[in-house]
Structure formats: structure tokens, C-alpha cells
Amino acid sequence: MNAAELSSIAGVILSLAMSYIPGLSDWYNRFDSTKKSGIMALLLLIVTLGVFGLACGKVLAGATITCDKAGALSLIEAFIAALIANQATFVLSPRKSDPTRQIVARPTAPVA
Secondary structure (H helix, E strand, O other): OOHHHHHHHHHHHHHHHHHHOOOHHHHHHOOOHHHHHHHHHHHHHHHHHHHHHHHHOOOOOOOOOOOOHHHHHHHHHHHHHHHHHHHHHHHHOOOOOOOOOOOOOOOOOOOO
């Protein structure tokens, strides 16, 4: 599994976690969309750097990441892949309903 695949999987997991894990989703949803984007980009960068560090430390078995210039360039590719996977998951996943929002039925006028 290469860095882009690992980072993409992490991007999907982070998006779903921020949407559906109780407590975490409540914390995340209190921010406006600009702050949410910044938080998610920072988390994805941390994950991408973590994948690179684990691969360079030979902790991540089977990773195809090298600890040189080519590996650093693949790191950029992995980060972009994570961002794309994260946003695609956000757009495609159904939204949790807001329990504070109530749907009120409108009365209909009698038919004459």
C-alpha cells in the first residue's frame, strides 16, 4: 500500500469520524466552515506526516515510501489524495439530523 492510498483511507476515516462519532461530531460542528476546513487540513497533514514517519522508521510494513527527495514528493501527493478523499466522503455521506430542529406541519384549509 502506498502513501497516497494510506492517506486517502485516513481522509475517509477522519471525515466519517467528524460526522458520526458522538462528542467529536458535536465538538467539530460548533465551528464555522472555514475553521472546519482548517482543522481537517491540519489533521490530514498530521496523518500524512505520521505515515511518512512510520514508513521511514520501518514501522509501517509494506509501505512504498522512501526517505529521500522522491519520498518527500510522494508525501505531497499523499496529502492531496487525503484532501480529495476527505472532501469526497464529506459530500457523499448523509448528514446526521439535527435533534433541535423540529418539523411543524402546516394546517391545511378545508376544501369547499
